Amino acid sequence: MSEPVLEIRGLRVDYGLGDEAVHAVRDVDLTLHRGEVLGLAGESGSGKSTLAYGLTRLLPPPGVVSGGRVLYHPVDGPPVDVLTLTPAQLRRFRWAEASIVFQGAMNSLNPVHRISTQLLDVIKAHEPRTTPAARSARARELLRLVGISADRLDSYPHQLSGGMRQRVMIAMALALEPQVVIMDEPTTALDVVMQRQILGQLAELRQRLGFAVLFITHDLSLLVEFSDRIAIMYGGRIVEEAPAAELYRRALHPYTEGLLHSFPALRGPRRELAGIPGSPPDLRAMPAGCAFHPRCPKAFDPCGEKLPPLGPPGDGQPGRAVACWLHPAAAPVPR
Amino acid sequence: MTYLLRRVGFYLFTAWAALTLNFFIPRLIPGDPVKSLISRYQGQLSSDAIRSLYVLFGIDAHDSLWDQYVDYWKQLLHGDLGLSFTAFPAPVSEVILDALPWTLALVGITTLVSFALGTGLGVLAGWRRGSWVDGLLPATTFLSSVPYFWLGLVAIALLAGPGSFFPSSGGYDPGLVPAPDTIFLGSAVRHSLLPAATILISSMSGWILSMRNMMVTVAAEDYITVAHAKGLPERRVALNYAARNALLPNVAGFALSLGFIVGGTLLVEIVFSYPGLGFLLFRAVGAKDYPLMQGIFLVITLSVLVANLLADVVYLMLDPRTRKEG
Amino acid sequence: GETANTRNRDNKGGATVLNIGMPNGPQTENHNPFLTTSAAASLGYRWQIYEPLMMWNPVKPAEPFKPWLATKAEWTPDYRSVTVTVRDNATWSDGKPVTAADVAFTYNLVKTNEAINTAAIPYASISASGNQVTLAFDSPQFVNQQKILAQVPIVPEHIWSGIKDPATDINKNPVGSGAYTLKSFTPQTTTLSVRTSGYWQELPKVKELRYTSYTDNNAQTTALANGESEWSFVFIPNVQAVFVGKDPANHKVWAPPVLGIHGLYLNTTRKPLDNPALRRAMNLVINREDIFQQAEAGYFHPLVKSVTGLPSPAGDAYLAPEYQGQDHKVDVEGAKKLLTGAGFTFNGSTLVDPSGKPVTLTLTDPAGWSDYQTSLEIVKDNLSDIGIAATVDKANQDAWFRNVEEGKFDATFRWTNGGATPYDIYQTVMDGRLLKPVGTASPAGNFGRFDNPEATAALTAYANATDDAARSAALATLQKVFVEQVPMVPVGADNVGAAYSTKNWTGWPDDTNPYGAGQPTQPNAADVVQHLRPAGS
Amino acid sequence: MTTPTTDAPAGRDEVLEAVGLTKHFPVRAGLRTLLTRDRPAVHAVDDVHLTLRRGQVTALVGESGSGKSTVARLLAQLYPRTAGTVRLHGEPVTVRGGRPFRAYARRVQMIFQDPFASLNPVHTVRYHLTRALRIHGNAGRTPADLDAALARLLERVALTPAERYLDKFPHELSGGQRQRVAIARALGADPEVLLADEPVSMLDVSIRLGVLNLLRDFKQRLHLAILYITHDIASARYFADETLVMYAGRMVEGGDSETVTQSPAHPYTRLLIDSAPDPDRITGDAGPDDRERGDGEPPSLIRPPAGCRFHPRCPAAMPRCATDLPPRLDVGDRPGHWAACWLYDPETVTGVPS
């Protein structure tokens, strides 16, 4: 496994302060390695987006980061903690080192500026020395990368289709060739044909540019196909982490298992769909112990009392981690 | 293109409706101008003089309403607004032309300044929520609820007075002849300071508040977060992204509120005895000078319409989404 | 560079310019002397450019007229014709002489244009011969003398004969016989400068008259207070504090009454107001002094003391001997006695009429007329002293005009016509010829529907009388009816005074020398200017 | 939980039928078109034939904007049709409003796409359901009757105990619960046909499953005819008896669900199935090899391509595709499997070298 590029340690993100705070992300540890696609899945409301926004500090009020560290390892030089950067430093860090593609492309582009303006101003902001000509050449190149002809540069966002806008956003995310690209459900609004097109292009670009991707969705089948490793979130915590294929083949956490048995397969024999009974937990009143235990078919004594730590299961392969008393950790993951 | 045409069609319709309304309102007024003149000359006009005034104004002629309406349009299309009663026999257009520049200069400039300043402060307040600018809000709320005329009265009481730099009334020092020289212009500017400040103070807060609210709304849009994520300089995010988008609804609001502004500043003109349209209208209403009322109303309505049209054009230029066909 | 403004600044003030102000709002250029709506009339400068034949002093209406453009005027005893002799040394400001033909032309103009015949004088024939002009009338004009001789501006024939409609022409370049000519006009200020030559008498000392039209009373008052304005006619509330007190040595108001009054008209067709006893009782309790002080700032509508309703000194000459020295006095007890004597009773403090109904009435006047409104408040208060429950109705102006003319009111404050004799006052109040049924408008007078043949006969007799004895007799009858029947409660008089400053100019009319009306819009204004001398000279 | 039965037990009686259903939405005319004759319109649905049968689920799949919702609304008579006939039990019906519309709504009910938007935030569950019962006269006479009816309704959609849900506002319910309330509301009319417009697309995988199972239960117990609209073709396979595929306003393929999903005939269906994420494919990259499958933008519906609407993107396009509209052609592998594609016209295929 290659070296880490982004290390999240004990990250906690709340909405609100004090007693009213909703702890949407709780003590999350996650490592993104250079050049890999890390999938982050989990049902709606489990805190995926909050995690993504929290670690880049883009969470709107009343969101606050209440603890933890986000270490970024530049290609050369010592690691930096994103959470301690001043606004000016943060501004320089953003996009040049880590960029984000948001869920709704329709709302991510400023409706009153041309695509070109929006593409160019990020280059201008971070690389003020470039000439205008060089910049515009770069913009054309970027559009071409995502399969849009350069004459669309002067269009306004509303003149493009949803898929094209999403691709423009991807092109923009890659404009400064960052090390990390965070994608929050970049394709849920699109239909499958378009989705596949975009993912295809993204895979291609990753091979060429070598950035790492944190890919967020709740569509597990998409992740299994597209990512290298998958982390599953439930109730604000990571409950399982494993290479994609292994996770699909043998899920350790009952929740993961439930997820995998909730979507019908398109090919192969028609299989039994079990689903997950019950409904997601209320973040304000989390059950004690393992958050999943009220819905868990395999729950037993310790589940309702003690919080299972996330760690490599004693009975599993290396490179995996799970937080479940069914698979007690061999040793906790070092922080 | 279609958009603009539709707007023009709408304006034509509105103009027609407003002008028709304009025609009917004075005709429904029960009193007559001669009686009102008497009250101006309270006790000075004998009963005989009154009789001669009726003859003078030719008030007893009775056409059918429809004929009058047709005549009204004929006259209008010739640019003829009739003769004023109070300034008989001066044509209404002349009386209005005397007053118009004052209102244009005072109200027009102040309105623009108020919009610009208010919008600017609103951008600041909305962008840096919780900073000192937000502290302005309670004060502005209070000021925007103060009636214009009362603020004017207080301003006169506190600031104007014998020997003060601020004159309490009029458009320029009596005795001066309107001419483009420094004496006259200086005097005119001095006379406009208090009324302008009054309008500014009580109208600006509206812009501050609406712009602030719009900024807050826009600041939560995804594309603003994206702009932050892009690491753009704060100024650029605030101005090119947030303010630029927040401005759009305000431009439309600006055009629409012009009507309110003209109405509101009427009182400022009354309080400061400023020789503008509002004051003229006030006098015309008092004197039942309905040709003059009609004329002023027409001018106000048309200028609001024109301002709206302009605002539409500006909006068209600002918001690419309205330029769908091209 | 040098402009009108720099020039003005350079020779501002001093003993050459007189600043006159009126609170009439922005003006449009119109120097037509015949139109009450023109700037010339509204600011009053028409009388500085154009002159009447004679000067009449409204403060001393009974005094003989002072010759002006005419050297004399002789009426026939029946007052159906007058012959005037035109001064032969007067010239128009363009140099042409003023002739009898000009005078005859002017009166013909008025005769043929009903719109400018503001006094509705029934001219019969007008003829000029030599320097004499004879005007003949359809009816005796004793009561209209001043309207004919002192209130018609004489205009030059050679100019006005070319004017198509004298009622609508704005007379852009006025040419008159007066001491001043038009120098400049702006909506706010009109400037006149004194003629250099050709005036028929000594030229006034004031070189320039500057008429400023202030936008309203407030602005005019302020200008007076700070000396910007030196002469005006405007209602100043609390005049001592607001104006006089600012410069007690120089700031003066002078408000002599004229023969035109204000008072409470009572509707004599309504019960119980049809009972003269009630009307007299009301007359007895109304506190004129309070009204004078609180509603009229202690000067504006001078007190009418005499029970006849005639103001003093203007009316002194006309008082019937029996009413000499009989002044109004507040007498609540007397009023009560009067009432109980006439069958009224008191139920506690409430007055009950003979038919057993409590007496209530509504006092009405237009909302915006603040002095009348204030007066009504005081009247209401006074009436409660004799148990009358009055309410004050602040009416819409149009409705008020209509209702008053149609006789649909209980009691209302209003003015009477004014004139050179008490005739106008009494005619407005009591003329049976104007009597109309309630519901039909009688715009010229008798709003209270006062039906008294004796008064009507006396009015006719007075207007048509050919000798003073007959006039005195008629007038005595009128006064007797007025005092006994009280068709209207007289309260204050009109004034033709002024607020002025003696800082730069002296020689103003005042109580010691009431040589004419002080109001800058009256014809007398020309005479006033003639009297002015630089202060300290 | 239940394995799908291969054959629906109920008879094949047709409940609702659409013949030649067409809907064009006029678009705002521009200046230039004002002078010419043709009024531009979105050809949202063109010549659609479909039959809903008692106790059967018919799935309608297709990409976003292909006109699926429009078909549902046309069937529910919420839009006037441009052309075509809707037959209820063989009777052509056209209702615009008022009493006839109510009568129609009693038999044909629609479930809207978005459970978050289709319940009024200001009303409680009780209000929504009571209205549905009242309008169609199923509320009974007494309040007790009503309560019983409400309880029955909630029980049907597995929201028990009823009291716990009745007085909740929509925002207090989870997505799955809301969707169930929406379904319960539709059932309140006691309909014969349920038009379910993407009833699960907004929901989480785990909740999604619960709703689908519920619908299938209705089909089996209440013998409802169900139109299931989705663009998730896998769920169509799992849940529907018959599957129809739409592309740009037209039906392009139809047949038994298993057949359509396992051996798609129309190139567009193939594209759709290939594009669907498939965990079994486990590769990191979707591979540039499938570039040729027919990527590109969906066509404009204002000026749809002549001939087969898919031809500009079709990897197997033939000259004829650009000119002639393909009719329904039997594919031949299974009975009832058809595709509107010239590939299945032997003459065209042999006549033109590919």
Next chain:
Amino acid sequence: MAIPTSSIEQVIPKQGAMAQPAVARRRRWRFLSNGKATTGLAMVAAYVLLAVIGPWIAPYDPDARSGELLQPPSAQHWFGTTHLGQDVFSQVLVGTRGVMVVGLLAGVVATILSVLVGVTAGYLGGLSDDGLSALSNVFLVIPALPLIIIVASTITDAGDLVVALVIGFTSWAWGARVLRAQTLSLRRRDYVEAARATGESTWRIIGFEILPNLTAIIASGFVGTVIFAVLSEITLAFIGISSVSSWNWGTILFWAQSQQALAQGAWWWFVPAGLAIALLGTALALINFGIDEFVSPRLRSGGRVRIRTADGRTVRMRVGFTPVLAPAADVPQPRPRKEARQ
């Protein structure tokens, strides 16, 4: 004369009120927890109370004259006296009722009209929409106050009722426009369509599905109109157009102005009435903000904007820079950024 300060018309579909499924009964009273709204409501309540009991608690008859002419405030006359010796304090107290009645009545009339016109236009669409929106546009373009002045001056015996009606009938257009826009977007909501599909009748859809969702906007429009109506009414009284037979604050100002209170130095004559107007206006505006913020959660200041972190610093909550409450200290500082990468 008031520039519309409401941001309601700017509620963008899907982002404003209606995107929040949470606008429901229990939450309705939540807007009371908004400090601005409660302050405003409390102030308005005080005014309403004064309107009811004002005439009883007034120390003097507002018409009654006394010997103390034009006296500055004193223990006997808290707000001083007029030129007739009337007690200004009593006039202000007694005048409250007229102002409140006219303001509320005009607000009700205008609100009803705007709901009728706006919702009908928005829901029905087509020709009736075109007609109705053209009508409201005409009323929007015509300057309202001059129109009110002219209309009010044409009516003889313009009592409170008439004034209220005139103001109400001339100031509904803005509300109608906002409501129409909102109804248009509501009409396309699925739950409206769903109600239709269930078989609900048109009037029931308008009355029970759409209107409840417009409550906040209607309320805010109502409050806005009341402000406008109060100011218009006072203006009319002040310039002496409407009847001044009953006391309201405009009447007081009218008398003060016609007696040139300023020139006489009688500040107490016009200051209290003006302040009363301004405070009422402020109170109403505060309520309006409360409603606005309630409707559009983004305007909520969210309680604290500045927060204190674990190590005692204060940070500002703002978009784009999420505050970090307890950063780890033992982390290497950021390296200087390498320049001009290519």
